[in-house]
Amino acid sequence: MTGRSDWSSHVHAVLAGAGxxxxxxxxxxxxxxxxxxxxxxAVEIEDALRAKGRPTGRASIYRVLELLGEHDxxxxxxxxxxxxxxxxxxxxxxxxxxxxxxxxxRLVAFDDPGLERAxxxxxxxxxxxxxxxxxxxxxxxETCG
Amino acid sequence: MTGRSDWSSHVHAVLAGAGxxxxxxxxxxxxxxxxxxxxxxAVEIEDALRAKGRPTGRASIYRVLELLGEHDxxxxxxxxxxxxxxxxxxxxxxxxxxxxxxxxxRLVAFDDPGLERAxxxxxxxxxxxxxxxxxxxxxxxETCG
DNA sequence: GCGATAACGAGACTCAATCTCATTTCATGG
DNA sequence: CCATGAAATGAGATTGAGTCTCGTTATCGC
Ligand SMILES: [Zn+2]
Ligand SMILES: [Zn+2]
Ligand SMILES: [Zn+2]
Ligand SMILES: [Zn+2]
Numbered sequence: 170m171t172g173r174s175d176w177s178s179h180v181h182a183v184l185a186g187a188g189x190x191x192x193x194x195x196x197x198x199x200x201x202x203x204x205x206x207x208x209x210x211a212v213e214i215e216d217a218l219r220a221k222g223r224p225t226g227r228a229s230i231y232r233v234l235e236l237l238g239e240h241d242x243x244x245x246x247x248x249x250x251x252x253x254x255x256x257x258x259x260x261x262x263x264x265x266x267x268x269x270x271x272x273x274x275r276l277v278a279f280d281d282p283g284l285e286r287a288x289x290x291x292x293x294x295x296x297x298x299x300x301x302x303x304x305x306x307x308x309x310x311e312t313c314g
Numbered sequence: 315m316t317g318r319s320d321w322s323s324h325v326h327a328v329l330a331g332a333g334x335x336x337x338x339x340x341x342x343x344x345x346x347x348x349x350x351x352x353x354x355x356a357v358e359i360e361d362a363l364r365a366k367g368r369p370t371g372r373a374s375i376y377r378v379l380e381l382l383g384e385h386d387x388x389x390x391x392x393x394x395x396x397x398x399x400x401x402x403x404x405x406x407x408x409x410x411x412x413x414x415x416x417x418x419x420r421l422v423a424f425d426d427p428g429l430e431r432a433x434x435x436x437x438x439x440x441x442x443x444x445x446x447x448x449x450x451x452x453x454x455x456e457t458c459g
Numbered sequence: 460g461c462g463a464t465a466a467c468g469a470g471a472c473t474c475a476a477t478c479t480c481a482t483t484t485c486a487t488g489g
Numbered sequence: 490c491c492a493t494g495a496a497a498t499g500a501g502a503t504t505g506a507g508t509c510t511c512g513t514t515a516t517c518g519c
Binding site: 212 | 476477478479486
């Protein structure tokens with residue numbers, strides 16, 4: 170179980186190691202994401218930071234998310250509503266996938282070792298390098314029955 | 315193995331059965347998709363139809379795709395470039411998933427019974443209704459090695 | 460044919476995401 | 490401690506996929 174501040178220090182270590190300076194916007198975005206276990210959109214991040222009295226430019230938010238993505242520090246989640254969401258990516262590779270409720274739009278996280286094994290075997294069989302995978306289930310969440 | 319014109323007649327049967335009239339734009343989009351085995355974006359459809367001398371309004375293309383989607387006649391494919399793509403959905407439920415090449419952006423289709431079984435077992439375990447699933451792998455295609 | 464109404468399409472509009480560029484902040488070494 | 494060059498930031502303009510509006514056109518049951 171990888172904790173929140175764990176992720177934050179990992180992020181800082183990776184970025185410092187890659188020679189990046191520090192900056193206010195980057196710290197604010199990382200702080201916010203470190204307190205989230207599931208995905209936020211760039212607009213949600215912008216709103217959340219403004220609400221916390223830490224307003225941050227849109228361009229900076231997208232830049233930070235792009236940088237984190239390039240270093241495999243965030244996971245990009247797309248569920249088909251035209252908005253990209255981002256969640257902390259843990260160094261050990263442990264991750265979850267999402268079920269989207271077609272009624273209320275809620276995101277439900279899950280993980281499944283059987284699914285991961287199947288994807289691993291599939292990747293071997295394909296004979297191409299597979300770096301990453303995304304799985305989205307659609308259905309109804311518990312609330313919407 | 316479901317053929318192209320097979321899909322087209324299936325589409326017409328379903329839509330006629332649901333009481334929809336025919337119309338030029340709808341026919342043109344269905345004809346075009348029937349000749350494709352993998353996914354096209356709305357813009358690609360618009361361009362392809364114009365290039366074929368069958369120009370079709372953007373609003374109509376999106377309306378047709380939405381209608382086909384509501385009746386499970388097309389599959390919506392999102393690979394994270396901010397564009398939705400659409401491909402024929404076959405009535406038997408047979409389908410494929412996609413690997414996206416991070417270098418050239420190419421889409422490579424694949425299917426894998428083991429993956430489908432794992433998703434089936436997972437759906438049962440979750441205890442929620444799961445209607446649909448999407449899997450996207452990222453890596454390099456054969457050309458980009 | 461006629462009429463009711465479904466289907467269509469030009470173009471305005473929305474909004475997430477990107478781009479520009481002037482300003483601010485950082486790290487370093489003098 | 491300050492000067493300096495580079496990196497980081499952010500306000501605002503811009504892009505472009507996707508949606509909406511509404512007047513026109515086509516379909517089909519009669
Ligand atoms: Zn999540
Ligand atoms: Zn996984
Ligand atoms: Zn495909
Ligand atoms: Zn499948």
